[in-house]
Amino acid sequence: MNKAQLVEAVAEQLGGRKAAAEAVDAVLDTMVRAVVAGDRVSVTGFGTFEKVERSARFARNPQTGEKVKVKKTSVPRFRPGQGFKDLVSGSKKLPKEGPSVKKAPKGSLTPGKAGTTAAVKRAATKRAATAAAAAPAKKAAAKKTTATAAKKTTAAKKATAVKKATTTKAAATKTTAAKKATAVKKTTAAAPAAKKTTAAKKATAAKKTAPAKKTTTRKTTTRKSTAK
Numbered sequence: 616m617n618k619a620q621l622v623e624a625v626a627e628q629l630g631g632r633k634a635a636a637e638a639v640d641a642v643l644d645t646m647v648r649a650v651v652a653g654d655r656v657s658v659t660g661f662g663t664f665e666k667v668e669r670s671a672r673f674a675r676n677p678q679t680g681e682k683v684k685v686k687k688t689s690v691p692r693f694r695p696g697q698g699f700k701d702l703v704s705g706s707k708k709l710p711k712e713g714p715s716v717k718k719a720p721k722g723s724l725t726p727g728k729a730g731t732t733a734a735v736k737r738a739a740t741k742r743a744a745t746a747a748a749a750a751p752a753k754k755a756a757a758k759k760t761t762a763t764a765a766k767k768t769t770a771a772k773k774a775t776a777v778k779k780a781t782t783t784k785a786a787a788t789k790t791t792a793a794k795k796a797t798a799v800k801k802t803t804a805a806a807p808a809a810k811k812t813t814a815a816k817k818a819t820a821a822k823k824t825a826p827a828k829k830t831t832t833r834k835t836t837t838r839k840s841t842a843k
Contacts, residue, residue: 658716662693665691
C-alpha cells in the first residue's frame with residue numbers, strides 16, 4: 616500500500632478524500648518533525664518512533680568488499696508495540712470492523728516526558744516562519760513575471776508597428792510607381808495623336824492656300840493682256 620492507497624482507505628472511514636489526505640499529511644508531518652527534533656513518538660498498541668545516534672564505524676562495500684569508514688550519523692527507528700506484534704504473528708485475530716489498534720485508556724493522552732506537545736508547537740512555529748520567509752520570494756517572483764510579460768508585450772507592439780509602417784511604405788511606393796507608369800503611357804500615347812493632328816491641320820491649310828494662289832495668278836495674267 617502506498618500513500619495514495621492509504622489516503623483512499625482513510626477516506627472510506629472519514630467520508631471524504633480531501634479530509635483524509637489532510638489528516639494523513641498532518642500526522643506524518645508531525646511525527647517526522649518530532650523525531651527530527653529528538654523527541655520520541657509513542658502510539659499505544661502501534662509502536663514507537665525515535666531518533667537513534669550511530670557512532671562512527673567501519674563497514675564493507677557489498678560490491679567491492681572494500682573497507683569503508685562511515686561517519687557518525689543519526690537514524691530514525693521504529694519499534695512496534697506488543698499489540699501490533701501479536702496481530703502480525705497471528706496470536707491475535709484482526710477484527711473485521713473497528714480499529715485494529717486498541718484505543719488509549721482515558722487520561723493517557725496527556726503530554727509525556729518527551730515533550731511531544733512542545734515538538735508540535737515547534738513544528739507549527741517552523742511552518743509559520745517558513746511561510747513568512749517564502750512570502751517575499753513569491754512576491755518578487757510575481758513582480759519579475761509581470762515585468763517580463765510587460766516587456767514582451769511592448770516588444771510585440773513595437774514589432775507590429777514597424778511591420779505596419781514598412782507595409783504602408785511599400786504600398787505607397789507601389790502606388791506612386793503605378794501612377795508614374797500610367798502617366799508615361801498616357802503621354803506616350805498622346806504624342807503620336809498630336810503629331811497626326813498637326814499633320815492633318817498642315818495638310819488642310821495647304822489645300823486651302825493652293826487655290827488662292829492660282830486665282831491670283833490668273834488675275835495678274837488678265838491684267839497684263841489688257842495693258843497690251
